[in-house]
Amino acid sequence: MWLVKYQGDHPMMIGSDFSRKSEKILLEVARLSGDRPGHRVSVKELNKTLGLERKEIKHALEYLEGLGYLELVSIGGPWLYGHVVLTDKGLQRIR
Numbered sequence: 814m815w816l817v818k819y820q821g822d823h824p825m826m827i828g829s830d831f832s833r834k835s836e837k838i839l840l841e842v843a844r845l846s847g848d849r850p851g852h853r854v855s856v857k858e859l860n861k862t863l864g865l866e867r868k869e870i871k872h873a874l875e876y877l878e879g880l881g882y883l884e885l886v887s888i889g890g891p892w893l894y895g896h897v898v899l900t901d902k903g904l905q906r907i908r
Contacts, residue, residue: 837863838873839882839907842899850904853886853896867893882906 841859846852860870871893877883882903887895 834865834869835873835877836907838870838877839899839903842883842897843904843907846899848904850899850901853898855890855896856894857890859897877903 838859841862842854845854845858856870856874863870865873874883874885874894874897878885878897880902881900884898884900885894885896886898889895
């Protein structure tokens, strides 16, 4: 479980569980994009391997976007966000 606090308009996740999950998300986005920043990745496809709950993945993606590791590029679908893209900063973070 993650502890969610708000700092300004952005949620702030705390705990080692979040660190593992955020790294897992970034690694999976990189895998699905072929390590190509800017390549669109379906959140539905992303969550097939992650198995996160709707709110859990929503908050994690928003947090990772706030850090500049991902960009949320479309809205819609069962996970609220349709597609994400890995940024150069996100790729550097997992390397």
